[in-house]
Amino acid sequence: MNNEKQPQKKGVHIMNEKGLTPAVCCTLAFLTAGTILRADIKVTAVKGSVYVRHNVQEQWVSVSPGDLLKPDDSMKSGRKSxxxxxxxxxxAVIMPEQAIIDMADLRTLTKEELLLKLAMERIRSVPDKSGDDELSIPRTTTIHGSNMDQHAAAGAVDPEMGTMRMKGTEVLFGNGFYETGxxxxxxxFRLYPDLSSRINDRLMVAKALEALRLKGEAMEEYIQLGKAQLTDEQRTAVTKRLELLKGER
Incomplete structure (x- = not known):
């Protein structure tokens, strides 16, 4: 009998080191495919140049008061708009100038949904070393369904789009949509690595995790923030939050 240990495929081995088997990855991908937002979204006011992109269409068209939007739509505002x-x-959600917001993000998620989607996002953040015989996980997001993948991949080459989308994300946090924010x-942060230098936005993520009572996830965010280039004030704030979280039972 041949007792020699059979070599594992490289891609699968990488994922298993993180405790994720192919079956688990497939299950996570299925569970995080996204639930459809069932809500009436109506535009009530517009100032300046504001546009909407419907579903998978690439063209942005002007939006007007009274227009009804769908979950697959995205809105974009111009300067002084x-x-x-x-x-x-x-x-009511107010969209500021030079921002992009996906309508599917204007919702809340259960804690279970959020944790599953966070797990999938961690998988996507693993450096892509896939080959013909390796397990490959899509690097674009499927948080809001496959239609959003195309927009995320296309927008990743345009830093300005990343900045506008991050400004839209700040709107989510400001209106209590912590999970989708x-x-x-x-x-x-994954698609536009330069955005990781925006410490205040990273702090928003950590504070939102705290607000959702996800202590372990919040601590991990603060630990990672502690490795970044911070001002003295920011480092003091991060250290204080970590100490408070560690002291909680």
Whole structure:
């Protein structure tokens, strides 16, 4: 009987080192494919140049008060421009100038949904070393469905788009959409590495995780922040938050 240990395929071995088998990866991909937002989204006010991109279309078209938007739509505002959307006739969200917001992000997620999507985002952040005989995980996001993959991949080559999308992410945090804000920020840090130098945005992610009572995830964010180039004030704030979290039972 041949007792020699059979070599593992390189790609699978890489994922297993992180405790993720191919079956787990496939399960995560299925579970994080995204749920469709079922909400009425109405544009109630527009100032200046504001545009919408419908579903997988690449063209941006002007938006007007009274227009109804769908979850697959995205909005973009120009210089000195803004817009207001009303969700389910009760939640008003103001979009500032030079921002991009995906309508699918105007929602909350359960803790379980968020943790699953965070796990998938960590997988996508692993350096791509895939080959013909290796396990390959898509590097673009599937948080909001396959239609968003094309836009994320295309936009990654344009730093200005990344900055506008991050400004839209700040709107999510400001309106209490912490779950989708966290996921969008992490996606943007991966697609646009230069955005990782925006310490205040990274702090927003850590604070949002705290607000959602995800202590372990928040601590990890602060630990990673501690390795970045911080001002004395920022380092003091990060150290204080870590000490407080470590002291909690």
């Amino acid at each position: 803004s817009a207001t959307v009303l969700i389910d006739d009760k939640t 966290i996921l969008k920020a992490k996606e943007l």
